[in-house]
Amino acid sequence: MAVTLKDIAAEAGVSLMTVSNVVNGKQARVSAATRDRILRIVKDRGYVPSASARSLAAKSSRLVGLLVPAEGETSLTxxxxxxxxxxxxxxxxxxxxxxxxxxxxxxRTEITEALRSWHLDGAVLLGFQDAEIDRLKADTVGGVALVAMDSYSANPLALEVRSDDFGGAELAVRHLIGLGHRRIAFAGPGFSETGVVRERFEGYRKVLAENGIGFEPELVSRVEISHAEGAAHGRWLAAERPDVTAVFTTADLLAIGVVDGLAAAGRSVPGDVSVVGYDNADIAAYVTPKLTTVAQDLPGKAAEAVRLMMDRLAGKDRPEQATTLGVRLIERDTAGPPPQ
Structure with a gap:
């Protein structure tokens, strides 16, 4: 039979309330000797606090949801x-x-259903379109502390943490131009739907203009983020845009697919075409050739998202809605000078 607080109180010769206070960390009014005796019995008897009971007592579930878009049978992993x-x-x-x-x-309705039904303290929204976050209302959020990652929504219900998407694109395209490229393609999902892709696209355009390179709409392609879509796009580039010498993509998974598609079509990377990704996911350093990419500070982004959430749960007001973290270029093996 499981050990209860009542059992521990009887053995320690103290009240049930005293044991409850010690177990839950409220020890200010308990003597050191009593506290040590109770904790020793807790350890000896193998007592494990009930998470649900603690949640009810604290009026907090200590649960945080991470909500991610998914379609049909698609695996999030x-x-x-x-x-x-x-x-x-x-x-x-x-x-x-x-x-x-x-x-x-x-x-979209599942966002509000999840927030209402899970008794969450907070939730992180990752990968949703800005318009989907814009539509969230206070009466449907139900007091859950929301943090949107990689979002440019103006909805004050959701605090935001993101990388410097515009600056990251600038780093990537400047690097390619510095290597001598002038025919640089852009590949990513629809940027009318998400500010992340839009900012990376605008950074791409700005650096082209700064270097006297005319913007060519035919070099911009809407490609969903998957290895298969990237590979198909790489084959298309080889067949339909043989004059392109470099590609900037908005995600590493897409970039790796492009590299494989180009290789399947007989084009070498970086000998014929250079490719730069975005994210610096672990896989970028494991593929061959190793991927040149823009690195986000993912540990810092996660830590900031949690800090923002805890501040909101604690009722702390924040003058700014969004936090933007810096990025850096990681030079590896998929970017080099254009062919002569």
């Missing part, structure tokens, strides 16, 4: 960026004795 964010958020929350729940959302 195919995206290296999402996988790394999950791990880092879980680590930061575990340090604070919070638990992370991951949920794929296939319909």
């Amino acid at each position: 195919i995206d290296p960026h999402t996988v790394e964010v999950v791990g880092m958020l879980e680590r930061e929350l575990r340090r604070l004795d919070y638990h992370l729940m991951l949920r794929g959302i296939s319909h």
Whole structure:
């Protein structure tokens, strides 16, 4: 039979309230000798506090949801960026004795359903379109502390943490131009739907203009972030845009696909075409050739997301809605001078 607080109180010769206070860390009014005696009995008897009971007592579930878009049978684990964010958020929350729940959302209404039904203290929204976050209302959020990662929504209900997407694109394109490239393509999802891609696209355009390179709409392609879509785009570039000598993509998974598609079409990277990704996911250093990419500070982003959430749960007002973290270029093996 499981040991109860009542059992521990009887053995220690103290009240049930005293044991409860010690177990829950409220020890200011308990003598050191009594506290040590209770903790020794707790250890000897193998007492494990009930998480649900503690949540009810504290009026807090200590649960944080990570909500990620998902379509049909799509697995969330195919995206290296999402996988790394999950791990880092879980680590930061575990340090604070919070638990992370991951949920794929296939319909917009599921966001509000998840927030209302899970008794969450907070939720992180990752990968949603800005318009989807804009539509969230206070009566549907229900007091859950929201943090949107990689979002440019203006909804004050969601605090935001993101990387310097504009600056990251500038780093990538300046690097390619510095190597001698002039025919530089851009590949990423629809930037009318997400500010992240839009900012990276605008950074690309700005650096082209600064270097006297005319913007060519035909070099901009909408490509969804997957290895298969990237590979198909790499084959298309080889066949339809043979004059392109460099490609800047908005995600590493997409960039790796482009490299493989170019190789399948007989084009070498970086000998014929240079490719730069974005994120610096772990896989970028493991593929061959190793991927040149823009590195986000993912540990810092996860830590900041949790800090913003804890501040909101504590009722702390923040003058700014968004926090932007710096980026850096990681030079590896997929970018070099254009062919002569």
